Amino acid sequence: MKSAIALVHSRFSTNTFPSWERAHPNRYMIHNGEINTIRGNVDSIIAREGLFKSDYFEDLKEIFPVIANESSDSAMFDNTLEFLALNGRSLEEAFMMMIPEPWHRNKNMHPKKRAFYEYNSTLMEPWDGPAAIIFTDGEVMGASLDRNGFRPSRYYITNDDFLILSSETGALKIDESRIKAKKRLEPGKLLLVDTKKGKLISDEEIKLHYASAKPYDKWLKNMVHLEEVSSKGYKYNFLDEKEILCLQRVFAWNYDELKLSVEAMASNGKEILAAMGVDTPLAVLSESYQPLFNYFKQLFAQVTNPPLDAIREEIITSTRVYLGSEGNLLKPNANNCKRVELHYPIISNEELYKIRNLKNFKVKEFSILFEDDKKTLEEALEELFKNVENEIEKGASIIILSDIGVNEKKCYIPSFIAVAGLHNHLIRKNLRTHASIVINTGEAREIHHFACLLGYGATAICPYLVYESINDLIRKEAIKLDYKKAEQNFIKASIGGIVKIASKMGISTLQSYNGAQIFECLGLSKKLVDKYFSDTITRIEGIDIEDINEELINLHKKTFSKQISALEPKGIHGYRSGREEHIIDPLVIFHLQEACKLKDYKLFKKYSSLVDSKIIKLRDLMEFDTSEAINIERVESVENIIKRFKTGAMSYGSISKEAHECIAIAMNRLGAKSNSGEGGEDEERFKIDENGDNKCSAIKQVASGRFGVDINYLVNAKEIQIKVAQGAKPGEGGQLMGFKVYPWIAKARNSTPGVTLISPPPHHDIYSIEDLAQLIYDLKNANNKARISVKLVSEVGVGTIAAGVAKAGANCILISGYDGGTGASPRTSIPNAGMPWELGLAETHQTLILNNLRDRVRIETDGKLMTGRDLAIAALLGAEEFGFATAPLMAIGCTMMRVCHLNTCPFGIATQDTTLRDRFKGSPERVENFMLFVAEELREYMAKLGFEKLDDMIGRTDKLYQKRDIKGKAAKVNLDRILKSLPTYNKTAEHFKDFRDNKLEKTMDYRILIPLCQNALKKGKNIKLSLEVNNQSRAFATMLSSEITRDYGKNALKEDCIQITATGNAGNSFGAFLCKGIKLEIIGDTNDYLGKGLSGGKIIAKIPTTAKFKAEENIISGNACLYGATSGEVYLDGIAGERFCVRNSGAKAVVLGTGVHGCEYMTG
Structure with a gap:
């Protein structure tokens, strides 16, 4: 058989079980990459089915659903591409609609092409993510990259009119004399070959052809731009201080949020930084009322696709969103773009006024208040959904939900469940694209809150109580700006934060993020999630709608049953006596520091009993089966166990020379490993000191900024760690403020003194699992004596990623928990991105077993490992090695002041200020003592559990069970997804054995x-x-x-x-x-x-x-x-x-x- 076109797709399979159903080519395309927005794209197509009308099919319902929901992201893209092609679009035009160029910020784009993209953006959000796609109908072949250019693609054109395109040059050997051009696919550009005409068509020619086919520029005159709408008659009467305080109380605000979010962002126009991670309870384990937002964790890209850089590569991002009913995607016409364009999804009170008074749009406003003595929260939600559904069927195209008017008699439906529940209800009713949702709420005040609302279907958010609070702070002179500027600052900071959250997942447009539901839930029942947050992953079940109802009513009654007092600090970001529980409180710090200073194991046991008695983390709900205890004398030695210990990647720069070297000396004395972090290392430390001490970090980290990374750095490592993500801020790069970049830090990092260093969110040589395999190979070549480890952060699917990492040649995989420490991180990222290591570790261990890969790699974990109990649980869940950071810092003087990012650490640890560094009182002996104590305590647990060797307890989840004497919300938590063993489990340990990779001998x-x-x-x-x-x-x-x-x-x-x-x-x-x-x-x-x-x-x-x-x-x-x-x-x-x-x-x-x-x- 002869063909003018041949497509070949060879796949690096990271799926747990590769299947023929997912093999390429699909019907029209092959794809290398990921569609990051797939959930939102699919839901939107399903929702649009109610609007579709076609000239090509009499009964479109016969071919619904458009998308096979259980397929891969590539197959779903192919389904949509085919659907558009069958309804009159050419493949290339359909592709242009689905993966548009970044047109918003491109001032040089041809006006007709810009109009084409703008018109189609009102009908469909981009399918966003790193992708190289080739499509064909047998006559025409097209190829393109995503707007970011995150996939390689090169092609040759020969003088006998062959085009050879591959992800690498040299895939086919072609004599150089035959080649008349060597080119590459460019981001957002389209390559088209018409084999019938024997013609190569340029990107500009193709796109101008389709852009000129319809009068899109004229049609766009039907669009309403909100900034051009008159606000004549607008007047807003601000509340007084007492009224504002009452609302802040009833919406569960606290002083920390008012000061650290609202006041700081309104004053500076920036999201603020924080340090040292989170050590407060998970929302479902907290004894205090927690907004529903706190039960959801942001997902992020790692390895299989990259986060994107919304700072340096801002040109490819877009914040525009549209209000109003969508048009018919299948029939281009002027009416389709009768929508309202907003530059940002966070709107002011004045902009909400404009929306309420729009002409030619049916706007309906619904109160989300209810009388709690007459109906339950669930009943109120059902009534809301039915009322909105009825109004949409009558033609309403903009729905405003508002919780204004809360009083003693009227409680509010939490804004998040109102928005998410309505969004998913309308999808099920095929009405979602008939109307947009606007939320006017006093509850949302944090960037994470806004991201949740946007991610679950709200197109615009008006946080009216934020604006009231800003005005009140101006009256009190806490904010020294006029109201308009402060409001603009807050919106700017919020939008920047939302864009960054979207970019963590590799999503560049907020239109694509809107409704994509890219979160994981922790602590809500599956029944509740399925109904109101449909298709959201929830592995750890917890409270249900009745519990939320009870908590909400209690908060409401409490607020109105006593005199309103000023907001007090809740102690979320730093310990406050009598407030939110913390793992690390003053008593914990005192006992640990005294134990390490005096080498007193009894004091250490007081410390560990304090830590282990709290219910803060998932592991605190676990108990041991001690029915087969043995004598501790049979347990392997402290000296053996301690070789598995590592310190966290705290960079030289984030901490001082004295602290960094102190930790390295201690770990080298013990035969354990310290980690350089991502800031390089002074080459003088590669030499042994005269007294025999070794300051060289055994682990050298390679992060996205590549600070200090050269061949000399790499050959002086026993282990090289690729930092893909960090627990405190996954999907973001490391940060070191300019005032901490002293000359000696700049020298180690090959940077400039005084210049802030923010590492790229992605490694620019890791856009896929294949790329990671290449970097691992590069580093093995750079040091064939070092182990290569890869640092990942716990999230759903990390096990599948870890399987790919193992196949890519890593020797060790680190699963970090979301609660790990940090020298500097955006405050909203610390508690809201990533998951507990207990989940990621268990998933990774089990997935590697299922793929017959467990004996090829070691698994390490870290994230607030504080005691021997923590290590015992980690080992039983699958970890062989253990990382510590916060605890050893405490041992050498840290008291959790949480000012690491400010260069003002009073103990000389997290500072470069020479005066403050002179105060450093730590010593290697204190770190050694901590490690020895933890190892000894782990031995005690091993004896209770009946294990002589640590290897024998790896993955033995049968030795763990869930505590039964728990009260409150925590009693509802279900840990089956962590503690249930695989069906094939036979009560034997599965761990690293031996794996030899001889690839280097073939080089x-x-x-x-x-x-x-x-x-x-x-x-x-x-x-x-x-x-x-x-x-x-x-x-x-x-x-x-x-x-x-x-x-x-x-x-x-x-x-x-x-x-x-x-x-x-x-x-x-x-x-x-x-x-x-x-x-x-x-x-x-x-x-x-x-x-x-x-x-x-x-x-x-x-x-x-x-x-x-x-x-x-x-x-x-x-x-x-x-x-x-x-x-x-x-x-x-x-x-x-x-x-x-x-x-x-x-x-x-x-x-x-x-x-x-x-x-x-x-x-x-």
Whole structure:
């Protein structure tokens, strides 16, 4: 059989069980990537089915549902693409509608094309996420990247009219004399081949053709822009102080939120930072009233797709949303864009007034108050849903829900359940796209609250009590701005925070985030979640609608039954006596510090009994089966156990030199491991001190900022940790404020003193699991003696990701809990993103067993590990190694002042201020004592449980059961998803055994370069080599650089001592971490990550002399070249791909052109 088109898709399967149903190609397309907004996209298509009318099908219902709901994201995309094509769109036009370019901020876009995108944005939200998609109908073949350019794709055009496109160059060997062009797919651009006409059609030609097919620019005149609507007659009467305070009380506000959120954001226009993580109870374990928002945790991207950078790459983000009934997606016409455009989903009282008074739109407002002595919360919700449904059927297109008017007789429906419940009710009734939801509420005041409301269906949010509070703070002179400016500041900070939350999941438009429900619930019953928050994941069940009703009514009655007093601190972000419970309180700190100072195990036991007696974390609901106890003398030694201990990745910069070195010395003395964190390390610490102490961190972290990462740093590691995410702020990069970047910190990080350092949210060389496999391979080449670990954060699906990480070649997988500490993090991220490690650890352990991968990797966990009991539970859930950060800091003086981000730590720990550092009183002995105590306490638990060896208890969940004597909300919690064993479980431990990876022995470095170069170097001679390479020649010359640096030291070679000329298509990471003295010349082209981490070497890429194309018009290298380079030179005779020289801090580069987002983060 002959065909003009052949599509091939080879997949790196991360699915727990790969299946034929998910294999590519689909009916119209193949796809490399993820659709991050898939839940919202699918729900929206289902909801639109009630509006669809077609000229191509008499009875559209016969082909509903449009999307097969149990399919993969690729298949769902294919279903929608096919549906649009069957209803009169060409594939390329349908694709343009589904994955539009980022048009909002592009002032240079052709007006007709812009009008096309704007028109279609009123009908359908973008299908957003990292994607390389090829589609075909058998005659036309199209290919495109997502707007971010997060997937590699290169193509050749030959002089005999073949087009060869692949994710890598060199997939097929083509004689250079045949090639007339070497190109790449560009973000948001479309490549189209019409095989019938034998024509390659440019992006501009295709898009202008479809953009000109209809008068979209004229149709758009039907759109209403809210900022242009008159607010004539608007007047707002602010409440007095007493009325405001009453409302704050009834909506469960506290002083912390008023001061740290509302006042700070209104004053500065920025989200504020906090430090040291969270140690307060989960919402379902708290004895105080918790808004429903607190039961939901934000999801985030890690490994299989990247978070995006909403700061440096703001151009691809959009905050616009639309109000009003959607039009018919299948019939383009002027009426379809009769909608109201809002620049932001957070609106002011004045903008709400405009919406209420819109002409030509039927706006209906519903009170979400109810009399609690006449009906229950559930009854009030049912009545609300029915009333809204009736009005929508009568033509209402904008629904306003409002809780204004709360008083002694009238309670409010919590805004979150009102919005989410109505959103899902209307989807079930096929009415969702007939109307938009606006919420006018006094309850929402935090960025997380707004994200929840937007994520569950509210298109616009008016937080009226926030505005009342701002005005009150201005009256009290707590905010020294006029009201309008303070209001704008608050909205600006809130929108910035929401965009960042969306970007954590790799979503660039708030229109796509709206209704996507990208959260996990913890502590609500499945029955409640299924009804009101449909399709939201809830693994740990808890309270139900009746419990919420009871708590709400109690709060309401309490507020109106006594005299209103001023808001007091609730003690959420810092301990307050008599307020919210904390793991770490003054008594806990005192006993731990005294125990470690005096080496007193009895005091340590007082400390641990205080910590273990509290009900704050999921593990606090667990109990041990001690029916098979043994004598402690049979249990393995403290010395053996302690080798499994590590300290957390606290960077040099976030903490002081004294604190960082103190911890490293202690861990090295014990034979355990300290972690450098992401801030590099002073090279003087790589040498042993005269007294025998070793200040070198055994674990060297490689984070997205690549601070301090070069070949010398890597060869001085026993373990290299890839930080994909951090528990306190998953989906975001590390932060070090400029006032902490002193000259010695800047030197270690290859940055500039005084410049704030915010690492990119993604690693720019990890956009997929394949990319992670490449980085692991690169680092193994950079140090073949070090273990490679990957740090992930607990969330639903982390087990599947961990299975992929294991297949990618990692030696250790760290599962961090959401409650881990931090030197600086946006305050809203600390309690609201990520999940407890108990969930992620159990899921990871079990998934690896199901995939027969458990014996290939070690599992580590961290996140407020404080006592031997914590370690025993972690081991029983699957952990072999354990990380500590907060506790060892407390041991050397930390009292949880939570000012790490301010450089004002009074104990000289989290500061660079030399005066404050002089106060440091910590010592390595105190850290050693803590580790010895925890190990000894773990031995005691092992004896009670009947285990002689720690390996024997790994994953033995049969030794755990849920406590039965719990009261309050905690009694409703169900831990089956953690404690229930796999069906195949046979009460034996499953843990790392042995796995040998011999890939490095097959490399050109190992077989050819090192033997030849080492002989020459020993004789003190220069060497020249010539050889051929292909795209399997990955990390070329990296292992050679490693051997030279290890044997001869940094910068030991003279310039161009080793000269290697290669011809062909070089694989990924050509010359990664190349050391000084090596010169590589490639004649041909290279793939992604050329010169990654360049460490003094020199790279030249040239086109062949037989080439028929112009170098300056063609691509010679892939994406993220020179990522994290620190020194050296690169000369490219052609164009490089996207994100050229990201985080370059010292290398020199000459290139004839680059893709988008080049030269970002150049902090050197």
